[in-house]
Amino acid sequence: MSVRKTTMKSLAEDLGVSRSAVSFVLNGEAAKRRIPPETAQRILARAKELNFRPDFFAQALNTRKTGAVGLVFPDVHEAFMSEMLRGIDQVFARNDAVMMLSSSRLDRNQEARNLETLIHRGIDGLIIVPCADFRGHPSTAIPLTQQFEAVNLPVVMVDRIPDGWQGDSVVQDDFAAARQVVSRLVAKGCRRVACVTFDLCASSLDSRVAGYVTALSEAGLEPDQRLVIRLHRVDSGSSDLELALRSLLAQPTDRRPDGWFITTAGLALRTRELLQILSGPGPLPAMARFGSDSRYQGSLMYGVAQPHQLMGQRAAELLFQRLEGGAGPAENLVLLSHVQTEVSFA
C-alpha cells in the first residue's frame, strides 16, 4: 500500500512488466504490439481495479491531443448560442469530447485573443461563429483565417463565412429564406417594404438583404435604398434605429413603408417596440423577419425559424469526421429554414 499516486511506472512495477507494455495496453495497442493476451489482461484488470487513467498532461505533452474542441461564439446570446449548443452537446457526448467555450463579445480583437488562448491550451478542433466587423471599421486584429492556418487546426465555420474561407462550413439558406418571406409580404399587397439590418461584413446578412432585393425585383418593384436602414453600431439604446424610423415615418403616406423586413430577431424586437411607440395604437404594417419567438401580436407576422440546433449538430458531426481522419474536399452545408406565418389578422 504505497501512499504515492498510481502511475504507469508504479503499475508496471507492481505487475512486474515493462512500462511500455502498460502504455501500449492502456492505449489499446496490445494486439498491434503483440503483447501476450494474458499480460494485457492482467494490466487491464489492475488498471480497472485501481481506477487508473494515464495522466492527462503527460499524455498530452507527448501526443499533442486533448480531446477538447474550442467553441467560439460572437456573443453568449440567448437563443442562438444555446440552441446551437444543444445540437453540439449531443454529438460531443457521443464522442466524449469536451467543449471549451469562449465568447468574443462581438469584438474581433477579443475573438483573436480567445482563439490564441484556446490554441495555446491545445484543442483538437474548432467550431466558430465568426464575429463580423462593421463595414468601414476593420479591426486591427489578425484575420481569422490566417490565425489557424499556421497550426493546422480542423475548423468548421458556422453562420458567417469570411471572405476567402476554403474549409468546411455550415450555414442556413439566408438568401432563399429572405426571398421567400419577403415575397409573401409582397403577395399580401405590400409595395414599399422597408428593410432593417446591421451594416456588418457578414455573409449571412448580405445574403438576407440580397434575398430581399431579389424578391422585390421579381415582383416588379423597384428596390429603394431610402427604405433600407443600415445600423452602423450595436447601439443598445436604439437611438440610431429610432432616428431612422422616425425619418421614414415622417414621409408622406405614399412614401411610408407598408411592410417591414428585418434581418435579425433581436433587431426585429426592437424595431417592433419602437414602431409601436412611434406610430401609436392601431395595427402595424405586416412584418417579416429572421427569428421565431412568438412575442409579436396584433398584425401580420412572418418568421423564419432558424435551424440553429441542427446547425450545431451538423457542424459538430462535420468536425468529428475530420478529426477521425476524414479527408476530402471542404463541405459547405446549407440548412433549410422554415418560413412560417405567426400571427395573421389580415
Added chain:
Amino acid sequence: MSVRKTTMKSLAEDLGVSRSAVSFVLNGEAAKRRIPPETAQRILARAKELNFRPDFFAQALNTRKTGAVGLVFPDVHEAFMSEMLRGIDQVFARNDAVMMLSSSRLDRNQEARNLETLIHRGIDGLIIVPCADFRGHPSTAIPLTQQFEAVNLPVVMVDRIPDGWQGDSVVQDDFAAARQVVSRLVAKGCRRVACVTFDLCASSLDSRVAGYVTALSEAGLEPDQRLVIRLHRVDSGSSDLELALRSLLAQPTDRRPDGWFITTAGLALRTRELLQILSGPGPLPAMARFGSDSRYQGSLMYGVAQPHQLMGQRAAELLFQRLEGGAGPAENLVLLSHVQTEVSFA
C-alpha cells in the same frame, strides 16, 4: 534561423543564459530570484519578439494548474444556462480563465461522468448547478459531494444545494419569492391556490413549495395536499400533467382551483397551455410562477424574475476569490428575485 520550435531551452541557448533564468523570468519571479534586471529584460524582449509562451502541457504537468474552470449544468437549457453564462463570462474574461462546459442532460450518472472527465483533464475550480434525482429514484452514481472532496477542488454550488454541502453556494430567495407571489394571489381573492411542481430532490423547489404553504397558512387558508400536483418525471408529452389537471378541473366548482402557483417557468408554460385547452375560452384563473417570459396573455399573471445572470456572476466571483487563496468560512449568497405583475385584466 533554426526551424525547430522555440522552447525555453532554445531561448536560453540563444541568449546564453540558464534555462532556470528563463523560467523564472517568464513566470514573473525575476525579482524574487534575484535575476539581474538587465538579463530579465533581454529574456522578456526576446520572448516577445518570438511571440513565445511556455508550453501549456509541460507547464501543467509540473504545476497542476490549468486556468480552466469546469461548468456543469443539468441541461443546455435556453434561458437559465445562457443567462448564467452571460454573468460568468464577464468575470472569466477579467481573470482570463477558460470555461470547460458540460451538460448532464438531467442525468446524475452523466453528471458524475462529466465531472470525472473534467477533473481528470485538470480544472482549477468548478461551478455546478447540480441535477436532482426524482424523489424515490435515487441514482446509482457516486454522491456529488463525495466526488470532489477527494481532489480538493474549489467548488461553488449554484441554484440547488445538495444535503450536507458545506462549501460556497449561490441561490436565489426561493422561499421568500414564492411566499410573496402566492400572497399576492391570495390578496387578489384566490382561496384555493393549486401548486404544480416537480417531485425532485432539489432544495430550490422544496423552498418554493414551502413558501407557497407558508403564504397560505399566513392568510389563514388551509394548505390542501389535493391541490398540489407533483410530477414524477420530466414527461415532455405532458400526459402526467394533463391527467392531474383534468382530475382537478373535474371537481365541483367549490373544490376547483381559483389560482395557480407553478414552481418553474417551463412547467408554467405547459400548464398554461393545457389549462387553456382543458377549460375552453374565457379568462383563466390568476397564476403566479417562477420565470418571466412574457408569453402569457389574458389573465392576472405574476412572475418571479430570476436573477440568473447575477447568480452566474456572483458564483464566478466567489470561485476566483477562492482560487486566489481567499480562505475563510463558506459563503452562501442568496440573491433577490423580483416579483412582478405581468398582465392584469383584473
Added chain:
DNA sequence: CTGAAAGCGCTTACAG
C-alpha cells in the same frame, strides 16, 4: 545569485 540536474508522467523509436 547561478547553473547543472532531477523530476513531472507519459510515449515511442531502437537495439536486443
Added chain:
DNA sequence: CTGAAAGCGCTTACAG
C-alpha cells in the same frame, strides 16, 4: 515480442 532509454518541455530544489 520485450525492455532500457531518450525524449516531450517545463519547474524547482540544491549544491556551488
